[in-house]
Amino acid sequence: MSRANSATWLRQQRWAWPTWPARGLARSLPWLLPLALFTTWAVGAQQGWVSPQVLPAPAYVYDTLKDLAISGDLWANTSASLQRVLLGYALGTSLGLVLGGLMGLSRAAEAYLLPSFNALVQIPVLGWLPFALLLFGIGEPLKYALIAHAALVPVTLGTLQAFRQAPVKWLEVGRAYGFSRRQLVTGVVLPAALPTLFTALRLGFTKAWLSLVVVELVASSEGLGYLIVYGRQLFQLDLVMAAVVVVGAIGYLIDRGFDALERRLGAWRPV
Amino acid sequence: MQANSLVLDHVSKHFTQPNNGAALQVLDDIALNIAPGEFISIVGASGCGKSTLLRLILGLESEFEGQILLGGRAIRGTGLERGIVFQDHRLFPWLNVRDNIAVGLKNSPLASAAKQQVVREHLALVGLERFAEAYPHQISGGMAQRVAIARGLVNRPSVLLLDEPFGALDALTRARLQNELQRIWAQENITMVLVTHDVEEAVFLGDRVVVMQPNPGRIKRIVDVGLPHPRQRSDARLVALRDDVLGDFLDA
Numbered sequence: 001m002s003r004a005n006s007a008t009w010l011r012q013q014r015w016a017w018p019t020w021p022a023r024g025l026a027r028s029l030p031w032l033l034p035l036a037l038f039t040t041w042a043v044g045a046q047q048g049w050v051s052p053q054v055l056p057a058p059a060y061v062y063d064t065l066k067d068l069a070i071s072g073d074l075w076a077n078t079s080a081s082l083q084r085v086l087l088g089y090a091l092g093t094s095l096g097l098v099l100g101g102l103m104g105l106s107r108a109a110e111a112y113l114l115p116s117f118n119a120l121v122q123i124p125v126l127g128w129l130p131f132a133l134l135l136f137g138i139g140e141p142l143k144y145a146l147i148a149h150a151a152l153v154p155v156t157l158g159t160l161q162a163f164r165q166a167p168v169k170w171l172e173v174g175r176a177y178g179f180s181r182r183q184l185v186t187g188v189v190l191p192a193a194l195p196t197l198f199t200a201l202r203l204g205f206t207k208a209w210l211s212l213v214v215v216e217l218v219a220s221s222e223g224l225g226y227l228i229v230y231g232r233q234l235f236q237l238d239l240v241m242a243a244v245v246v247v248g249a250i251g252y253l254i255d256r257g258f259d260a261l262e263r264r265l266g267a268w269r270p271v
Numbered sequence: 272m273q274a275n276s277l278v279l280d281h282v283s284k285h286f287t288q289p290n291n292g293a294a295l296q297v298l299d300d301i302a303l304n305i306a307p308g309e310f311i312s313i314v315g316a317s318g319c320g321k322s323t324l325l326r327l328i329l330g331l332e333s334e335f336e337g338q339i340l341l342g343g344r345a346i347r348g349t350g351l352e353r354g355i356v357f358q359d360h361r362l363f364p365w366l367n368v369r370d371n372i373a374v375g376l377k378n379s380p381l382a383s384a385a386k387q388q389v390v391r392e393h394l395a396l397v398g399l400e401r402f403a404e405a406y407p408h409q410i411s412g413g414m415a416q417r418v419a420i421a422r423g424l425v426n427r428p429s430v431l432l433l434d435e436p437f438g439a440l441d442a443l444t445r446a447r448l449q450n451e452l453q454r455i456w457a458q459e460n461i462t463m464v465l466v467t468h469d470v471e472e473a474v475f476l477g478d479r480v481v482v483m484q485p486n487p488g489r490i491k492r493i494v495d496v497g498l499p500h501p502r503q504r505s506d507a508r509l510v511a512l513r514d515d516v517l518g519d520f521l522d523a
């Protein structure tokens with residue numbers, strides 16, 4: 001029985017609805033809410049519950065999306081955003097892994113760094129903005145820094161937690177079989193930390209992706225966030241909606257990607 | 272590996288209590304000579320220091336009074352000539368059954384082909400060939416404990432320490448694994464030290480049964496079972512011995 005199968009099996013046990021075809025139902029459950037929302041949107045737009053300027057119909061948004069795709073604007077803005085997020089995420093994650101790993105593996109490092117870190121992360125991003133503007137200017141580096149900051153916090157704290165919980169019972173097994181310090185780290189601490197670590201990386205990405213729109217609100221002339229701002233200023237809500245759909249879809253796909261990667265790497269999950 | 276005699280030479284152990292810094296005596300003057308290939312059962316109420324004693328023999332704790340000698344030499348730290356089966360199987364959940372057994376061989380001098388061969392043999396020894404690829408959460412508690420036994424045996428240690436290995440299992444599985452352990456012991460010529468709070472198990476498996484009493488943990492008496500293996504559970508002499516040892520706990 002593969003791990004994926006046993007997970008599905010477990011879920012079916014929990015949702016044991018005797019009179020329903022359990023498999024089909026379990027698969028369609030996640031789609032119920034989005035479908036209901038979409039229907040409300042479509043019906044509401046058609047019935048004119050809200051003015052079309054405020055809530056454009058799905059078909060109109062779809063046309064806008066198609067126009068954007070044909071003109072190449074969609075790809076240009078998406079790639080600008082992706083580039084920012086990937087770079088900012090890479091920066092923030094690398095720093096977070098180092099900081100969290102350091103604090104998780106060394107009590108001394110934790111004593112030196114964690115209190116300051118905890119104090120600094122209490123300051124909201126917008127609080128840093130004036131200072132960041134002076135430091136990085138208003139160009140791309142500012143955006144990288146803010147996105148990196150968004151990813152940094154969850155990745156650091158998650159990494160710290162992942163390493164700190166290195167379980168004594170497994171470390172003792174390692175010691176019983178003569179593991180060296182290095183073997184203990186690579187053979188016990190790291191694999192034991194992997195699930196928590198992965199969750200942290202995933203959460204870090206979500207935070208980075210969410211911060212994108214805010215960052216592109218500040219000052220930019222391209223990007224998905226910029227499309228949203230631009231659409232709002234021109235009161236083209238179809239453009240806003242189209243950009244929102246793209247932001248959501250990409251975020252969702254990348255999250256799925258993380259999921260698949262986690263399976264591929266064989267990160268075990270606590271049962 | 273050649274079986275070696277294991278000598279506990281007046282072993283005592285104190286812990287410093289974390290809350291008040293006072294010393295807590297857990298083991299008091301444990302003296303025991305274990306012959307090569309002997310099966311020793313240690314029974315005692317919970318808290319009388321059985322696990323601590325095994326941890327000392329295993330080398331996880333190095334602070335104690337007295338001496339522990341294996342083959343005439345004082346033990347220092349852990350070593351591949353001493354294997355352990357913990358009460359909670361302690362398999363690595365990120366490794367499948369085969370790789371969990373191979374954990375025992377990580378620092379063995381064998382070549383990698385030989386290691387694979389040894390792992391295969393031990394999968395067969397505990398009857399889990401078909402589950403080599405399964406992960407710990409996919410197998411039953413009894414199977415997990417068999418994997419842990421296989422992991423403890425792969426180095427052909429001269430001593431295998433077992434800390435209440437079947438304590439968490441249901442009665443039927445426990446009885447089956449006791450038979451299996453008896454078979455493995457007879458086949459492998461390994462000294463076994465089994466800690467248990469199950470008197471019947473202690474008497475059924477042990478050549479000698481060491482009865483411990485608590486506060487501080489010390490040896491109350493040592494019972495010679497003196498019956499050949501393999502044994503029948505229903506053997507009247509075993510039943511009588513069991514009742515005799517149980518009496519130690521009832522009138523304590």
Ligand SMILES: Nc1ncnc2c1ncn2[C@@H]1O[C@H](COP(=O)(O)OP(=O)(O)O)[C@@H](O)[C@H]1O
Pocket residue numbers: 286287288295297315316317318319320321322323324
């Ligand atoms: N690391 C430790 N520090 C302090 N006290 C301990 C430690 N380990 C065990 N003890 C104490 O030693 C006593 C014996 O424990 P243990 O060897 O686990 O007993 P048993 O295995 O017979 O149940 C208990 O009172 C326990 O609280």
Ligand SMILES: [Mg+2]
Pocket residue numbers: 321322323434
């Ligand atoms: Mg114990």
